[in-house]
Amino acid sequence: MTLKLLDSSVWIEILGSGPLLKVCQKELKTAAGILVPTLVLFEVYKKIARSSSEDNALSAIAILAQNTLVDLTQEIALSAADLSLQNNLGMADSLILAHAQRENATLVTLDNDFAKIPGVKVLRKN
Numbered sequence: 001m002t003l004k005l006l007d008s009s010v011w012i013e014i015l016g017s018g019p020l021l022k023v024c025q026k027e028l029k030t031a032a033g034i035l036v037p038t039l040v041l042f043e044v045y046k047k048i049a050r051s052s053s054e055d056n057a058l059s060a061i062a063i064l065a066q067n068t069l070v071d072l073t074q075e076i077a078l079s080a081a082d083l084s085l086q087n088n089l090g091m092a093d094s095l096i097l098a099h100a101q102r103e104n105a106t107l108v109t110l111d112n113d114f115a116k117i118p119g120v121k122v123l124r125k126n
Contacts, residue, residue, distance in 0.1 A: 001032040005100040007109035008043035010123065015048065015060050020110065023123050027108045034067035037099040039092060041069070070099055087117055 004027060006014075013024045028034065041061055049057035072095065080098035083089060089097065093113055100107035100119065107120045114120040 001030055003033045003035065003103060003105040004028075004031040005035040005037070005096065005103070005105045005107050006040075007096055007107060007111060008040050008047070009110035010108050011040065011044050011060075011064060012047055013110060015044070015063070020123055020125060023125070024108075027121070027123070035070050035099065035103055035105050036064045036067045037070050037096060038072060039095050039099075040064065043092070070103065076102055089113060 006024075006027065010024045010027065012018070013020050014028065018024075041064060044064060045057045045061055048060050076095065076098045079102065080091070080094040083097050083101075084091065084094035087094070087097075090113075093111065096109075097107055097114070097117065097120070099105075107114065107117075108123065109120065110123055112122060115122050
């Protein structure tokens with residue numbers, strides 16, 4: 001079992017019972033630990049509050065907060081900038097990747113922008 005960082009897309013899939021729910025849940029259950037960057041809290045809260053309600057969004061955040069929360073630091077920000085330049089990633093994706101790399105965690109995502117980056121597992125339907 002390894003330490004994992006689940007991207008916002010994976011959490012949304014789990015919380016919304018999406019078509020990849022079982023694949024995402026397997027990643028959650030087989031992790032040695034789960035990291036949740038504060039940026040993931042932002043993205044999940046915003047998406048659920050917009051599509052459902054603030055109460056549902058707060059309930060979702062309570063679930064995510066049961067894991068290890070990690071804050072944005074100067075080191076992560078600068079690492080993310082370098083990763084953005086190296087991999088042609090946007091700001092949010094770079095920050096998430098930098099958090100995973102800093103903690104030696106596997107980044108688990110549904111986002112194909114990460115497909116060729118080492119240390120990232122992109123989930124797809126089997």
